[in-house]
Amino acid sequence: MALIVQKFGGSSVANAERLMNVAQRVIETYRQGNQVVVVLSAQGDTTDELIEKAMEIDEKPSKREMDMLLSTGEQISIALLAMAIGKLGCKAVSLTGQQIGIHTDSFHTHARIEKIDGERVRAELDAGRIVIAAGFQGINRHGDITTLGRGGSDTTAVALAAALQADLCEIYTDVDGVYTADPRIVPNARKLKDISFDEMLELASLGARVLNNRSVELAKKYSVNMVVRSSLNDHDGTLIKEVAEMEKMMIKGVAYDKDIARISIIAVRDIPGVAFKIFKLLADKDINVDIIIQSIGRGDTKDISFTIARNQLTDAVDLINKNLDYIGAREVNFTHDVAKVSIVGAGMANHPGVAADMFEALAKADINIHMISTSEIKISCLVRWDEAEKAVQAIHEKFELGRAAEE
Amino acid sequence: MALIVQKFGGSSVANAERLMNVAQRVIETYRQGNQVVVVLSAQGDTTDELIEKAMEIDEKPSKREMDMLLSTGEQISIALLAMAIGKLGCKAVSLTGQQIGIHTDSFHTHARIEKIDGERVRAELDAGRIVIAAGFQGINRHGDITTLGRGGSDTTAVALAAALQADLCEIYTDVDGVYTADPRIVPNARKLKDISFDEMLELASLGARVLNNRSVELAKKYSVNMVVRSSLNDHDGTLIKEVAEMEKMMIKGVAYDKDIARISIIAVRDIPGVAFKIFKLLADKDINVDIIIQSIGRGDTKDISFTIARNQLTDAVDLINKNLDYIGAREVNFTHDVAKVSIVGAGMANHPGVAADMFEALAKADINIHMISTSEIKISCLVRWDEAEKAVQAIHEKFELGRAAEE
Numbered sequence: 001m002a003l004i005v006q007k008f009g010g011s012s013v014a015n016a017e018r019l020m021n022v023a024q025r026v027i028e029t030y031r032q033g034n035q036v037v038v039v040l041s042a043q044g045d046t047t048d049e050l051i052e053k054a055m056e057i058d059e060k061p062s063k064r065e066m067d068m069l070l071s072t073g074e075q076i077s078i079a080l081l082a083m084a085i086g087k088l089g090c091k092a093v094s095l096t097g098q099q100i101g102i103h104t105d106s107f108h109t110h111a112r113i114e115k116i117d118g119e120r121v122r123a124e125l126d127a128g129r130i131v132i133a134a135g136f137q138g139i140n141r142h143g144d145i146t147t148l149g150r151g152g153s154d155t156t157a158v159a160l161a162a163a164l165q166a167d168l169c170e171i172y173t174d175v176d177g178v179y180t181a182d183p184r185i186v187p188n189a190r191k192l193k194d195i196s197f198d199e200m201l202e203l204a205s206l207g208a209r210v211l212n213n214r215s216v217e218l219a220k221k222y223s224v225n226m227v228v229r230s231s232l233n234d235h236d237g238t239l240i241k242e243v244a245e246m247e248k249m250m251i252k253g254v255a256y257d258k259d260i261a262r263i264s265i266i267a268v269r270d271i272p273g274v275a276f277k278i279f280k281l282l283a284d285k286d287i288n289v290d291i292i293i294q295s296i297g298r299g300d301t302k303d304i305s306f307t308i309a310r311n312q313l314t315d316a317v318d319l320i321n322k323n324l325d326y327i328g329a330r331e332v333n334f335t336h337d338v339a340k341v342s343i344v345g346a347g348m349a350n351h352p353g354v355a356a357d358m359f360e361a362l363a364k365a366d367i368n369i370h371m372i373s374t375s376e377i378k379i380s381c382l383v384r385w386d387e388a389e390k391a392v393q394a395i396h397e398k399f400e401l402g403r404a405a406e407e
Numbered sequence: 408m409a410l411i412v413q414k415f416g417g418s419s420v421a422n423a424e425r426l427m428n429v430a431q432r433v434i435e436t437y438r439q440g441n442q443v444v445v446v447l448s449a450q451g452d453t454t455d456e457l458i459e460k461a462m463e464i465d466e467k468p469s470k471r472e473m474d475m476l477l478s479t480g481e482q483i484s485i486a487l488l489a490m491a492i493g494k495l496g497c498k499a500v501s502l503t504g505q506q507i508g509i510h511t512d513s514f515h516t517h518a519r520i521e522k523i524d525g526e527r528v529r530a531e532l533d534a535g536r537i538v539i540a541a542g543f544q545g546i547n548r549h550g551d552i553t554t555l556g557r558g559g560s561d562t563t564a565v566a567l568a569a570a571l572q573a574d575l576c577e578i579y580t581d582v583d584g585v586y587t588a589d590p591r592i593v594p595n596a597r598k599l600k601d602i603s604f605d606e607m608l609e610l611a612s613l614g615a616r617v618l619n620n621r622s623v624e625l626a627k628k629y630s631v632n633m634v635v636r637s638s639l640n641d642h643d644g645t646l647i648k649e650v651a652e653m654e655k656m657m658i659k660g661v662a663y664d665k666d667i668a669r670i671s672i673i674a675v676r677d678i679p680g681v682a683f684k685i686f687k688l689l690a691d692k693d694i695n696v697d698i699i700i701q702s703i704g705r706g707d708t709k710d711i712s713f714t715i716a717r718n719q720l721t722d723a724v725d726l727i728n729k730n731l732d733y734i735g736a737r738e739v740n741f742t743h744d745v746a747k748v749s750i751v752g753a754g755m756a757n758h759p760g761v762a763a764d765m766f767e768a769l770a771k772a773d774i775n776i777h778m779i780s781t782s783e784i785k786i787s788c789l790v791r792w793d794e795a796e797k798a799v800q801a802i803h804e805k806f807e808l809g810r811a812a813e814e
Contacts, residue, residue, distance in 0.1 A: 016460070016464050050483070053423070054487065057426060057487055061493070061494075065486045068485065068489070069483060069486035076457070079476035080461065080472075080476065082475070083461055083468040086468070086472070094472055094475050096475075096552075099551075143505075145503075
């Protein structure tokens with residue numbers, strides 16, 4: 001008897017009909033002799049609607065109260081799915097983050113899981129019930145409700161799979177798996193049979209949108225077998241594992257992220273410790289910085305630029321403005337008008353020509369590059385926001401990523 | 408420093424503007440030097456919308472899952488009010504039933520409060536915060552979410568007032584207080600300055616709709632000072648206390664309840680123990696029976712009729728049909744087409760003419776009486792559903808209940 005964790009996103013549970021479909025799929029897995037834990041997101045636009053309710057009252061609401069508010073979205077979907085499974089004749093029980101015992105730190109709206117009790121879940125599974133777990137939420141040591149931030153339900157699914165030593169963690173989405181690029185932008189994008197955790201990590205963090213970054217990190221740390229597959233069909237999906245099988249292509253895919261912003265701190269004193277001050281300030285407020293670029297000093301000052309998630313822009317700019325004297329800088333400027341386009345592939349480091357090929361593709365498409373960042377398995381370029389799709393297409397074409405599908 | 412519990416219903420918190428109004432009223436009480444605990448219902452139609460979502464999936468959903476679903480309504484409103492109070496510059500914290508420690512039995516969808524911890528609430532109050540408590544909900548001994556049934560937020564408010572030994576429990580509604588009859592039906596209905604717990608109990612259970620029955624029972628048991636007043640103005644409201652001041656009128660008011668149904672069990676064997684069997688069956692399923700009438704035996708059988716809450720009709724009829732042989736009855740019939748009209752007043756028992764006056768009023772209005780039930784302080788008649796309002800008007804007129812207002 002295997003233990004399988006299945007995670008379904010908001011669009012898969014958006015209405016009664018889709019909930020019944022999910023219920024049927026879950027029951028199928030259960031009737032094959034497996035124990036099943038289902039992790040759900042909030043229905044369709046529920047989270048956005050709740051955020052709007054909060055914004056009508058306060059544009060900067062208490063984060064603790066925001067979590068109290070947003071966690072209701074998942075609570076609604078788990079109750080409804082438990083009803084749907086009951087209607088189809090199986091026993092199911094829904095559990096909130098608190099009831100499961102998902103303990104997190106106290107960073108409201110983007111908390112991190114510290115520990116999962118899992119006793120209640122195991123007891124329910126042993127009693128022959130399908131467990132429906134609320135994704136995205138947990139409790140801190142005061143018993144207050146926390147949420148895990150964007151994509152948090154993926155993280156819940158993997159964390160539960162790890163805590164319960166599940167045999168498989170299936171992430172159901174509205175796409176068939178992980179592609180070489182977003183098929184809506186690149187029509188001949190190819191679905192990957194498998195991919196390594198490291199490559200998936202880069203793709204996730206770079207906006208491939210199929211999986212949340214933190215969930216892949218967790219899966220890697222605890223060696224959780226993950227599959228990304230569609231809730232709309234029975235196609236195989238993409239397996240994510242320690243080391244992916246060798247494929248012909250070196251480049252796994254092209255990703256882009258339009259949900260970022262760029263901040264520049266202008267005329268920082270060119271002395272040791274300045275970068276530390278800036279990024280310690282941001283880290284203390286749990287603001288994640290992605291690409292960082294520091295200009296070569298001119299006279300006694302230099303400029304430091306970095307990218308962050310778009311929804312943290314206001315917090316970050318406020319924070320730096322308040323601390324300009326402490327940092328020793330003249331001013332801050334920032335823009336939303338950026339997107340990040342990246343290529344990912346484990347073999348890349350040994351092929352210096354890859355970066356040049358990417359830049360060539362962008363140049364031929366007349367796209368200007370604003371920042372560049374490279375690592376062992378990825379190269380990222382910042383481009384103008386409205387040129388992101390064109391950039392992805394140009395790069396996908398350049399590396400002939402669609403070809404395998406045509407063979 | 409007094410401790411005041413304030414309860415606001417669903418229409419008082421239906422949107423951002425009304426939430427800000429409630430926030431202002433709460434802050435006013437707080438700034439007068441009081442500790443304040445606010446108890447909220449779900450916003451406007453939220454509960455109905457959630458019920459509809461459930462019904463789309465299963466017309467008889469699991470009651471445990473129904474509670475999981477419905478409890479989100481209050482969680483949304485408490486988070487939003489905490490934000491609103493924060494926006495206006497005061498410190499507030501929202502707490503779910505689980506966080507407050509409202510322990511109930513396990514009768515899902517109509518649980519009863521067994522114990523309130525209240526430690527967290529006291530700690531928050533002592534830290535200078537306004538506490539926003541979710542009404543209507545608690546947890547059972549398994550940690551599962553329960554709800555208290557219709558009007559449950561009133562019960563939460565009174566139970567919290569009792570547990571915290573509050574000085575006053577204010578129930579805010581959309582009317583100014585308790586009236587001699589529903590002012591929408593009887594335009595010259597008069598607002599009462601005060602009323603005794605017992606009289607209010609009868610009015611509440613008879614559909615005066617201002618207060619939930621169980622909340623008044625609780626208030627009586629723990630001697631909680633209650634006031635019913637409007638959230639829309641600063642009028643005094645009606646005080647509910649141990650013994651009301653003497654007023655000129657003997658009859659306190661006319662109430663009606665259209666939310667009932669009548670069940671008759673036909674041709675029951677006329678032997679001892681039959682009524683016990685029937686009402687034990689119903690009690691075990693926690694179905695509350697109101698008026699009971701047993702016909703005089705004809706031959707070796709008799710008929711037993713009783714009224715119950717309309718939403719329990721299906722459950723009750725199913726239950727009895729399943730047990731017809733056990734009960735020893737021929738068949739069940741039932742109808743929605745009934746309403747209960749009642750007069751309430753502590754002095755009534757000593758005035759036998761009151762019942763006759765009430766029946767005369769109904770006769771003159773050409774309204775047929777289907778069942779009659781009397782007690783120390785009330786007389787109830789079952790009439791046709793669509794004649795309830797006319798009956799109330801006729802009785803209110805007959806007893807000249809509007810007169811005091813004109814003096």
